[in-house]
Amino acid sequence: DAGITQSPRHKVTETGTPVTLRCHQTENHRYMYWYRQDPGHGLRLIHYSYGVKDTDKGEVSDGYSVSRSKTEDFLLTLESATSSQTSVYFCAISDSPGQGSSTSGNTIYFGEGSWLTVV
Amino acid sequence: AQSVTQPDIHITVSEGASLELRCNYSYGATPYLFWYVQSPGQGLQLLLKYFSGDTLVQGIKGFEAEFKRSQSSFNLRKPSVHWSDAAEYFCAVDDSGGSNYKLTFGKGTLLTVNP
Numbered sequence: 001d002a003g004i005t006q007s008p009r010h011k012v013t014e015t016g017t018p019v020t021l022r023c024h025q026t027e028n029h030r031y032m033y034w035y036r037q038d039p040g041h042g043l044r045l046i047h048y049s050y051g052v053k054d055t056d057k058g059e060v061s062d063g064y065s066v067s068r069s070k071t072e073d074f075l076l077t078l079e080s081a082t083s084s085q086t087s088v089y090f091c092a093i094s095d096s097p098g099q100g101s102s103t104s105g106n107t108i109y110f111g112e113g114s115w116l117t118v119v
Numbered sequence: 120a121q122s123v124t125q126p127d128i129h130i131t132v133s134e135g136a137s138l139e140l141r142c143n144y145s146y147g148a149t150p151y152l153f154w155y156v157q158s159p160g161q162g163l164q165l166l167l168k169y170f171s172g173d174t175l176v177q178g179i180k181g182f183e184a185e186f187k188r189s190q191s192s193f194n195l196r197k198p199s200v201h202w203s204d205a206a207e208y209f210c211a212v213d214d215s216g217g218s219n220y221k222l223t224f225g226k227g228t229l230l231t232v233n234p
Contacts, residue, residue, distance in 0.1 A: 031220050042123075042209060042224035043163075058221065090162060094220040108153070108213075108222060110163040 003027045004111035006091050012117045019078040021114050023091030025071075031094035032074040033058075033108070034066065036087040043090065049074055081118045089114045121146045121214045125225035132200050133233045140195040140228050142210030151213035152193040153222065154184055158206045166208075169193065180204070205232040 003026035013019050023032060033048040035058075045058030047066040055066050063085060065077045078085055091111040124143045132138055144150060151170050155163040167178025174186040184195045193210060210225040 033221070035222075035224075040226060042226040043211075043222075044224070045221055048221060059223075092222075107165060107168060108220060109165065110155075112162040 004091055004093055004109060006089075006111040006114045008114060009112065010115045012119060013081050015082060015118055016080050019081050019116065019118075021076045021089055021091075021116070023074045023076070023111060025074075025093050027093070027095075028071055029093040029095055030071075031108075032068065033092040033094070034064075034074065034076045035090045035092060035110075036060065037090060037113075038087050046076065046089075078116075081116075083118050085116065086118045087116060089116060121150070121212055121223050123210055123212050123223050123225040125208075125210055125228050127228045128226070129229045129231065131231040131233060134202050135199050138195075138197045138200045138204070138230070140208050140210075140230070142193045142195065142225060143191050144193065144210075144212045145191065146212060146214045148214070149188065152184075152186060153211040153213070154178065154182070154193075154195045155209045155211060156180075156206045157209065157227075163209065166195070200230075200232055202232045202234065205230055 005024045007022045034046040035043040037043045044060045046064050047058055049055045049068040067075045090113050092108050094108045122145045126141050153168045154166040156166050157163050166182050167176045167184055169176045169186045176184050182197050186193050207227045207229045209227045211222040213222050
């Protein structure tokens with residue numbers, strides 16, 4: 001258990017509405033990520049954060065924004081949800097070298113996922 | 120851009136049989152390599168990882184993987200499969216050299232285990 005909590009775990013929303021997913025961690029990891037998982041595509045990186053207020057885009061960032069105002073929370077926002085954003089969203093954290101695993105490199109741990117349906 | 124290929128979308132094996140799941144990557148240097156397993160409705164669990172050193176890596180649940188630089192492969196193996204191993208398996212690559220730890224995933228291999 002890497003101390004990751006995602007909320008909400010399940011949500012149904014209407015096209016055009018804003019949606020925010022929250023990822024909360026309890027272990028002070030520097031790196032946090034948002035991935036989406038779709039059948040036939042595996043997981044694809046949306047955005048990631050390498051520190052408070054430090055974020056960058058991933059492979060599929062269009063239509064998404066993120067914020068990280070404190071170490072433990074990483075928020076993913078769909079400003080105007082579309083049906084193509086129906087997916088399972090996973091938050092992940094990384095224990096970068098220097099945080100207790102310096103001899104074995106980084107490991108990335110995943111949350112339990114948030115199922116989002118846009119109708 | 121780097122890519123990860125898992126050639127087998129779906130594999131079926133009998134319980135007790137051996138298993139090998141294939142993973143190939145495209146990247147110039149030696150990447151960080153991972154195998155994750157996902158049970159239905161669950162998150163991803165790390166099975167094993169390779170960063171450097173011994174090319175045969177042992178993981179949890181009796182799994183191992185071998186990094187072969189000449190073949191750009193990181194295949195996952197298990198000598199005797201259990202029914203509880205039925206799940207989807209993902210190979211992933213971090214080619215950042217440790218600078219940002221972003222992962223590129225393969226599309227996954229679904230494993231079915233017959234009794």
